[in-house]
Amino acid sequence: MPTQTVLFVGLFVLMGGLFHIIPGLTRPDLFFAVTVAPEFRTSPDAQRILRRYRAMVWMTTLVASWLVVAAGSAVGAVLLEAMGFLGALVSTHRAALAYAAAPGSIVEVDLAMPQERLPGGPIIAVLPVLLLGSLGLWVGFHWDRLPPRFPVHFGLHGANRWVTTTPATVFSFLALQALICLLLAGLAWGIVNWTRRISTTGASATTERHFRRRMAQLVIVSEYFLACPAWIALFHPASAAVNVWGLALATVIVAFTVSLMRGGQGGSRAAVIAGTAPVGDRTPDACWKWGLCYVNPADPSILIEKRFGVGYTLNFGNRWTWLVLALLLVPVAAGLILLR
Amino acid sequence: MVLRIDLKSPVPVYRQIVDAVRILLVNGELNPGDSLPPVRRLALDLGVHFNTVAEAYRTLEEEGWLEIGRRSGARVVSRAVSNHCDPETSEAFQRRLREMAAEVQARGFPRDRIARELRRLADNLERS
Numbered sequence: 001m002p003t004q005t006v007l008f009v010g011l012f013v014l015m016g017g018l019f020h021i022i023p024g025l026t027r028p029d030l031f032f033a034v035t036v037a038p039e040f041r042t043s044p045d046a047q048r049i050l051r052r053y054r055a056m057v058w059m060t061t062l063v064a065s066w067l068v069v070a071a072g073s074a075v076g077a078v079l080l081e082a083m084g085f086l087g088a089l090v091s092t093h094r095a096a097l098a099y100a101a102a103p104g105s106i107v108e109v110d111l112a113m114p115q116e117r118l119p120g121g122p123i124i125a126v127l128p129v130l131l132l133g134s135l136g137l138w139v140g141f142h143w144d145r146l147p148p149r150f151p152v153h154f155g156l157h158g159a160n161r162w163v164t165t166t167p168a169t170v171f172s173f174l175a176l177q178a179l180i181c182l183l184l185a186g187l188a189w190g191i192v193n194w195t196r197r198i199s200t201t202g203a204s205a206t207t208e209r210h211f212r213r214r215m216a217q218l219v220i221v222s223e224y225f226l227a228c229p230a231w232i233a234l235f236h237p238a239s240a241a242v243n244v245w246g247l248a249l250a251t252v253i254v255a256f257t258v259s260l261m262r263g264g265q266g267g268s269r270a271a272v273i274a275g276t277a278p279v280g281d282r283t284p285d286a287c288w289k290w291g292l293c294y295v296n297p298a299d300p301s302i303l304i305e306k307r308f309g310v311g312y313t314l315n316f317g318n319r320w321t322w323l324v325l326a327l328l329l330v331p332v333a334a335g336l337i338l339l340r
Numbered sequence: 341m342v343l344r345i346d347l348k349s350p351v352p353v354y355r356q357i358v359d360a361v362r363i364l365l366v367n368g369e370l371n372p373g374d375s376l377p378p379v380r381r382l383a384l385d386l387g388v389h390f391n392t393v394a395e396a397y398r399t400l401e402e403e404g405w406l407e408i409g410r411r412s413g414a415r416v417v418s419r420a421v422s423n424h425c426d427p428e429t430s431e432a433f434q435r436r437l438r439e440m441a442a443e444v445q446a447r448g449f450p451r452d453r454i455a456r457e458l459r460r461l462a463d464n465l466e467r468s
Binding site: 105106107108109110111112113115193194195196197200201282283298299300301 | 341342343344345346347348349361364370376377380381382383384385386387388389390
């Protein structure tokens with residue numbers, strides 16, 4: 001069996017495993033993006049819904065794997081897997097809606113809660129941007145030291161797309177990296193300062209704070225990893241450094257993912273308090289389209305905790321979200337066109 | 341120092357914030373020099389619009405409890421209150437008490453319990 005086929009099958013099984021465990025990582029009073037009573041998860045109805053969802057996930061994985069092995073259609077298999085998982089999610093979300101519970105209407109906020117800060121401070125978050133800026137400055141004065149071509153894309157076997165060294169390609173490459181790092185710094189800041197604190201008192205508030213901190217750390221570490229390829233591409237394009245970088249990046253991402261999954265969404269995975277009114281994530285069920293997209297113009301938040309999976313998503317009902325997306329997409333598209 | 345809001349209450353959220361913060365101020369849980377969370381932070385945590393919190397802070401500023409700076413945010417200030425109470429305030433206070441007592445009585449609260457609660461409140465006020 002070709003290596004690529006084995007890799008695809010491995011990837012499908014890995015994704016199937018991930019989708020298998022994700023429902024157990026959400027807040028205890030959320031079940032497939034629906035607010036439920038905290039004890040509902042252990043009820044026979046919830047177990048039946050969960051079994052049906054997992055059967056759909058593994059059936060999809062099986063068919064996708066067969067498609068890539070027998071028919072050799074990798075693109076078709078990937079599409080099938082994506083559509084199958086989406087279908088499983090949407091249909092299970094609909095089934096769970098029948099067991100929706102009204103969340104408690106009382107909201108408590110601790111006024112004495114200290115303001116949270118970026119891990120390491122703002123300098124650590126913007127340092128990769130400054131480093132890329134200084135690299136651009138240095139390159140401007142030492143143009144003769146650059147290779148005639150440099151890589152702009154890396155795959156499993158090293159660099160796989162090269163461009164000719166010109167001022168336009170070099171500076172758009174550096175500007176694009178710097179912009180992405182800047183946006184990540186903004187994201188880290190947003191996670192710490194612009195996300196809703198669901199629990200503001202007690203042990204659950206502490207675990208939630210740790211979760212936000214871990215998420216922000218992950219984003220900041222990713223920034224440093226993103227800034228590295230610029231140095232490798234411009235100074236050591238044919239070296240093995242890129243493999244070391246790729247391995248280190250994968251290790252860090254896996255370590256953070258495992259750590260975040262152990263805690264669960266908002267660090268609240270273990271916090272089941274039976275008999276209490278569900279709190280959920282303080283967003284209305286009706287604003288979750290398919291249980292995946294949050295659209296609520298009345299909510300001032302831009303970043304919202306995902307209801308399926310661990311991490312954050314955007315409030316597409318907030319006009320600032322669209323502005324942020326435009327700020328992100330326009331320069332990225334321009335940079336990619338320049339580096340074609 | 342917990343601010344508790346009922347999002348389903350018929351009382352507007354901004355009014356609930358004003359009332360809850362005022363109770364903390366009167367009880368001495370918030371003292372001059374203490375800072376309140378920024379408008380954006382509190383609005384995000386409560387899940388309400390920024391203007392709702394800003395309106396509540398403005399009302400408390402007008403009452404003399406807060407000082408709102410562009411950079412420093414909302415800070416509690418010392419507030420000089422004269423012991424003299426004008427007849428209008430006194431009349432309004434008595435009217436509100438009567439209205440509230442009638443409202444909870446209409447909801448089934450026994451008269452003796454209302455009296456007990458008022459007595460407890462009076463005792464607390466005298467002790468403080």
